[in-house]
Amino acid sequence: MGNSQCCKSVDTSPDEAEAMPTLETWPAAGTLKTLIEVPAVSGGNTVEERMYKVNLVKSGGQKLGLDVDYMAERGVLPILEIKGGLAEQWNKDNPSRKMNRGDSVVEVNGVRGNVALMLERCKADAILELTVCKCLTYGHLVADLAKLILAKGCGPIMIRLSFSDAGVFNGKDGCPNAALRLQGGGEHSLGANSGLPQVAIPLLQQIAEKYVPSLISHADLWALAANVAIQAMGGPEIPTHFGRFDVKTHDQGVQSAEGRLPDGDKDAQHLRDIFHLKGFTDKDIVALSGAHTVGACHSERSGFEGPWTEDKLKFDNSYFKDLLNKTWTLETTKSGKKQYKNGKTTMLPTDMALVDDPKFKEHVTRYANDQQAFFEDYTEAWTRLQELGCGQLRDTL
Ligand code: HEM
Numbered sequence: 218m219g220n221s222q223c224c225k226s227v228d229t230s231p232d233e234a235e236a237m238p239t240l241e242t243w244p245a246a247g248t249l250k251t252l253i254e255v256p257a258v259s260g261g262n263t264v265e266e267r268m269y270k271v272n273l274v275k276s277g278g279q280k281l282g283l284d285v286d287y288m289a290e291r292g293v294l295p296i297l298e299i300k301g302g303l304a305e306q307w308n309k310d311n312p313s314r315k316m317n318r319g320d321s322v323v324e325v326n327g328v329r330g331n332v333a334l335m336l337e338r339c340k341a342d343a344i345l346e347l348t349v350c351k352c353l354t355y356g357h358l359v360a361d362l363a364k365l366i367l368a369k370g371c372g373p374i375m376i377r378l379s380f381s382d383a384g385v386f387n388g389k390d391g392c393p394n395a396a397l398r399l400q401g402g403g404e405h406s407l408g409a410n411s412g413l414p415q416v417a418i419p420l421l422q423q424i425a426e427k428y429v430p431s432l433i434s435h436a437d438l439w440a441l442a443a444n445v446a447i448q449a450m451g452g453p454e455i456p457t458h459f460g461r462f463d464v465k466t467h468d469q470g471v472q473s474a475e476g477r478l479p480d481g482d483k484d485a486q487h488l489r490d491i492f493h494l495k496g497f498t499d500k501d502i503v504a505l506s507g508a509h510t511v512g513a514c515h516s517e518r519s520g521f522e523g524p525w526t527e528d529k530l531k532f533d534n535s536y537f538k539d540l541l542n543k544t545w546t547l548e549t550t551k552s553g554k555k556q557y558k559n560g561k562t563t564m565l566p567t568d569m570a571l572v573d574d575p576k577f578k579e580h581v582t583r584y585a586n587d588q589q590a591f592f593e594d595y596t597e598a599w600t601r602l603q604e605l606g607c608g609q610l611r612d613t614l
Pocket residue numbers: 373374376377380412479480481482488505506508509511512513514515516518519520521565567599
């Protein structure tokens with residue numbers, strides 16, 4: 218997920234690395250039962266289970282023996298190593314509150330959220346009270362997301378959440394800022410976002426409670442969740458960049474989907490009107506639409522019904538193959554929406570526009586014949602989409 222560590226430490230910097238959980242080391246989709254049985258969030262599901270206090274009293278020039286990872290943008294200090302000194306003694310004397318690599322210091326003598334000040338307190342104060350959270354690192358976050366996505370099969374709605382958060386950009390304003398989590402109006406209430414506040418955000422709630430805001434913003438979490446989902450479902454590994462800000466009130470987000478988010482009832486011209494304004498080409502529009510290779514339409518959300526492809530949890534190029542090779546029959550859904558059907562699979566009018574329009578069709582054909590080309594073009598366009606209107610973002614969390 219493109220996150221390297223930037224280290225600093227209380228005493229000295231470590232170089233030896235114990236295995237951290239990563240998406241690669243997490244069990245594959247086949248072990249779903251085991252995954253459902255493990256706690257939803259690593260380190261414990263409640264604040265009480267996850268947090269513990271550590272009291273250290275410096276005397277006789279003894280070292281702390283605590284190496285932490287330092288990045289000014291973060292609010293916590295992940296523990297990289299305990300080596301000797303007071304920290305090792307604490308661990309021997311307090312096995313129930315033992316500090317482990319991968320736990321993070323979230324507060325030092327009442328200071329929270331400012332890691333430079335927290336480090337200062339560690340160095341300057343003779344008596345230290347640390348509040349530590351178990352398993353609070355980028356690696357644990359990715360592993361918790363992968364576990365959620367595999368256990369709940371919710372990868373597709375994570376991608377849609379990230380698309381809707383970022384996709385409101387219209388060339389002038391709108392950006393991914395997690396506005397649609399805030400009730401009362403704006404993005405939360407847009408028809409085009411139906412299902413996201415009701416389903417996607419609650420799915421992420423436990424993870425957000427643990428990691429936001431100390432390690433990550435909601436908007437960055439949504440971008441990362443989508444990229445973990447794409448990879449977990451067999452798609453390309455997409456780098457996530459960080460530094461999106463969360464708005465505090467819904468009126469800081471956009472108030473209308475008009476000219477910003479696409480409408481599935483429409484045609485090729487509508488797709489161009491919406492996506493060209495954001496800086497995307499015809500090729501980008503086709504590549505991005507390939508996300509419909511996963512997921513489904515839900516009548517209670519959009520009025521459309523059914524999955525696009527046979528395996529709605531596999532991120533591959535079958536959407537393009539099906540667009541070209543299957544016979545699609547126009548039907549009207551219970552809610553009166555026009556859509557195309559083949560067996561249980563579905564295409565929206567905007568999906569069919571990609572084969573009806575000769576310029577779009579060239580790209581559909583290329584992606585149907587070359588999955589690697591789809592993955593490369595998708596990665597490039599999707600990364601740009603996730604960062605619309607953001608300015609400079611960081612490579613590391
Ligand atoms: C091209 C114009 C697009 C239109 C008209 C469109 C429309 C829709 C609609 C109507 C749904 C069904 C929502 C529901 O009933 O649950 C949907 C779902 C979805 N969309 Fe799009 N979308 C478009 C582009 C995109 C893009 C660019 C992405 C991401 C790159 C994306 C990703 C998804 C995903 C993954 C789902 C499935 C969600 C789920 O299974 O819950 N869509 N979209």
